[in-house]
Amino acid sequence: MSVEAPEYYLIDFDWDPYHQWALSPEAAEALLETWVAQMPERAGKLMHFLGTEGFIRTRERFDADELDNLERFIINHCDLYLHPKDQEYYLTDFSYEICKDTAALIGSLCQDRVPKLKWSLNQDWNSGTMYQSIGMNSVIDGDHIPLLPLVCDFGREALRTRRKFLGAFRKQRRGFLTKLLLLVSYKAEAQV
Numbered sequence: 001m002s003v004e005a006p007e008y009y010l011i012d013f014d015w016d017p018y019h020q021w022a023l024s025p026e027a028a029e030a031l032l033e034t035w036v037a038q039m040p041e042r043a044g045k046l047m048h049f050l051g052t053e054g055f056i057r058t059r060e061r062f063d064a065d066e067l068d069n070l071e072r073f074i075i076n077h078c079d080l081y082l083h084p085k086d087q088e089y090y091l092t093d094f095s096y097e098i099c100k101d102t103a104a105l106i107g108s109l110c111q112d113r114v115p116k117l118k119w120s121l122n123q124d125w126n127s128g129t130m131y132q133s134i135g136m137n138s139v140i141d142g143d144h145i146p147l148l149p150l151v152c153d154f155g156r157e158a159l160r161t162r163r164k165f166l167g168a169f170r171k172q173r174r175g176f177l178t179k180l181l182l183l184v185s186y187k188a189e190a191q192v
Contacts (some may be wrong), residue, residue: 004060013038015100028121036119040105042107043108044098047061050073055073056070079159089160095155096152100152102151106181109185114139117136117184120135120137151177
């Protein structure tokens with residue numbers, strides 16, 4: 001089952017979630033710098049695309065309450081392909097780009113809520129390498145939340161389970177992207 005993918009331009013970013021532990025600290029820092037530099041363009045093109053296609057209210061501004069619409073877009077308009085070597089399903093180029101841009105958009109929403117938040121890498125001080133896990137440190141407990149891998153994993157898993165027998169009839173996980181936003185940028189003192 002293939003989904004008709006709308007026109008969407010790709011931004012080059014050399015990140016492979018399946019080889020997370022292969023980078024030296026210097027290479028990982030360079031990758032993070034590239035991601036941070038691309039993030040505004042990525043978030044902007046996704047908002048423009050979703051606004052033009054009528055999935056959100058406006059092309060200029062994205063509200064956190066529209067994250068459910070973005071989830072539905074990923075589930076209904078993205079797709080997987082079956083890799084001939086390992087017989088596993090992977091995100092198509094279009095779907096992979098949408099997921100990466102979604103991570104950038106969530107990061108920008110987090111920074112809107114808490115301006116001091118910065119993109120970071122998960123670090124393993126014992127191995128001398130730095131994980132290719134790009135994310136942000138939660139304001140709740142300081143833990144590293146790997147936004148980029150989590151959004152890509154969400155997209156792949158949501159599409160993979162949809163492919164299973166009767167998968168379309170099962171209740172879909174909803175609110176995952178909203179939970180990520182809250183996990184990173186929710187401040188308890190904002191509670192009323």
